[in-house]
Amino acid sequence: MKHLKDNQSGQTSSIEPSGILVEDENRKIVLANQLFCDMFAIPVPPDQLTGMDCSGSAEQSKILFKDPDAFVARIDKLLADKQLVTGDELELADGRVLVRDFVPIHIRNG
Numbered sequence: 001m002k003h004l005k006d007n008q009s010g011q012t013s014s015i016e017p018s019g020i021l022v023e024d025e026n027r028k029i030v031l032a033n034q035l036f037c038d039m040f041a042i043p044v045p046p047d048q049l050t051g052m053d054c055s056g057s058a059e060q061s062k063i064l065f066k067d068p069d070a071f072v073a074r075i076d077k078l079l080a081d082k083q084l085v086t087g088d089e090l091e092l093a094d095g096r097v098l099v100r101d102f103v104p105i106h107i108r109n110g
Contacts, residue, residue, distance in 0.1 A: 020032060027054045028054070039098070066092060086102075088100040
């Protein structure tokens with residue numbers, strides 16, 4: 001495990017491996033990694049997710065979260081706002097806490 005030291009506070013925090021999911025503007029999966037699949041008990045290798053539609057995945061996985069409706073509403077808001085969000089904490093029903101970063105990528109044509 002890697003550690004990062006905050007120079008101002010002197011505190012050390014852990015850098016954990018990250019589950020990664022990348023979707024395109026049509027909510028199709030472009031990339032996922034094995035840790036993402038493991039975190040959500042997805043029973044296929046991540047490369048088999050490429051091209052799949054994510055639009056219904058929040059509804060399907062909301063039961064994993066402490067506040068299922070808030071989880072879905074938050075995803076809808078992130079997608080609508082299209083703004084950078086980091087450190088968004090997600091409480092799971094089993095007591096785990098995940099930290100989500102939402103990073104929209106804007107590509108200008110021309």
